[in-house]
Amino acid sequence: MGAPLNGKIAVVTGGTRGIGFATCRRFAEAGAHVFVVGRTESSTSTAVEELRGAGLDGSFTGAACDVGDPDQVKDLFQRVFSAHKRLDILVSNAGVLHDALVSMVTPKIISDVFSVNLNGLLYCSQYASRLMVRGGGGSIIALSSIMGTNGAVGQTVYGASKAAVVGAVKSMAKELAPRGIRVNAIAPGFIDTDMTRSIGEVKFSERIGSIAMGRAGLATEVADVALFLAGPMASYVTGQVIGVDGGMLI
Amino acid sequence: MSNTHAQLVKVFAESLLVDPAMVKPDLTYNSIPAWDSVAHMTLVAAIEQEFDLMLDTDDIIGMSSVAKAEEILRKHGVTLP
Numbered sequence: 001m002g003a004p005l006n007g008k009i010a011v012v013t014g015g016t017r018g019i020g021f022a023t024c025r026r027f028a029e030a031g032a033h034v035f036v037v038g039r040t041e042s043s044t045s046t047a048v049e050e051l052r053g054a055g056l057d058g059s060f061t062g063a064a065c066d067v068g069d070p071d072q073v074k075d076l077f078q079r080v081f082s083a084h085k086r087l088d089i090l091v092s093n094a095g096v097l098h099d100a101l102v103s104m105v106t107p108k109i110i111s112d113v114f115s116v117n118l119n120g121l122l123y124c125s126q127y128a129s130r131l132m133v134r135g136g137g138g139s140i141i142a143l144s145s146i147m148g149t150n151g152a153v154g155q156t157v158y159g160a161s162k163a164a165v166v167g168a169v170k171s172m173a174k175e176l177a178p179r180g181i182r183v184n185a186i187a188p189g190f191i192d193t194d195m196t197r198s199i200g201e202v203k204f205s206e207r208i209g210s211i212a213m214g215r216a217g218l219a220t221e222v223a224d225v226a227l228f229l230a231g232p233m234a235s236y237v238t239g240q241v242i243g244v245d246g247g248m249l250i
Numbered sequence: 251m252s253n254t255h256a257q258l259v260k261v262f263a264e265s266l267l268v269d270p271a272m273v274k275p276d277l278t279y280n281s282i283p284a285w286d287s288v289a290h291m292t293l294v295a296a297i298e299q300e301f302d303l304m305l306d307t308d309d310i311i312g313m314s315s316v317a318k319a320e321e322i323l324r325k326h327g328v329t330l331p
Contacts (some may be wrong), residue, residue: 076304081304126307133295179291 003031014094067120137180189245190205212247
């Protein structure tokens with residue numbers, strides 16, 4: 001693989017596992033320096049250790065941050081600013097999933113899910129976009145979900161938060177395009193990660209049945225789309241929601 | 251006039267595309283067509299670049315005048331008269 005992100009600075013939230021981890025890896029293979037952001041110091045350092053051991057072209061900085069906490073987000077981007085004075089790529093991937101029927105949803109579930117899935121995107125984008133302006137532009141990639149466009153039983157809150165991500169992405173794309181910042185969303189379908197495995201084997205198997213390609217997606221297959229959106233091949237792509245779902249919506 | 255103050259006036263004038271003579275402490279956000287919300291973000295980016303700092307979101311919202319901008323810069327350790 002070439003190095004389309006050579007010398008680029010990237011922040012990947014939720015970078016310690018699943019789609020985020022695969023994205024950190026892809027970006028480093030493409031030559032970027034990646035801030036691997038996780039909720040805890042231990043998860044972050046474990047992920048960075050594993051990535052560093054893979055002998056990739058790029059390099060990594062671990063950073064613990066609860067993206068739902070604006071003060072922690074500010075500290076995260078202050079750290080990026082101190083080290084590099086700029087930022088080229090943000091992948092807002094941190095997300096939480098609460099499977100609950102609408103009649104069973106509690107205020108805490110709503111608050112927890114929106115805090116990370118939506119507020120985290122907004123807080124990170126605020127600081128990221130300002131750092132990107134300093135470098136003449138950049139790419140913000142938000143992880144939405146097929147649940148945000150199609151929904152599913154038990155996914156009312158999660159689906160609402162991911163639909164909100166699309167709304168935020170469309171507006172930010174219009175607002176930031178004149179400053180050279182592209183903003184896009186990826187809407188993964190059913191991807192085989194710790195998060196989707198948490199719904200249980202029975203439901204996991206049921207969901208596979210609704211996918212045209214007959215299998216769950218891989219985190220690396222989502223990371224490949226993130227790499228495309230982050231790099232120069234997507235230089236005229238903004239405000240889009242790219243489905244990565246194996247034909248789940250056909 | 252200190253160099254730092256002159257820098258700030260220059261940043262305001264260049265970001266808002268106004269005559270430097272207009273950049274007085276009592277010039278306020280939205281008081282002239284040139285200082286609208288879009289220009290405000292250009293101004294913020296230029297101030298951050300010029301003074302090599304990163305402003306808080308509260309600073310951006312609170313930067314409602316040239317005088318306020320000076321106050322915020324002082325808070326971030328920039329020496330102004």
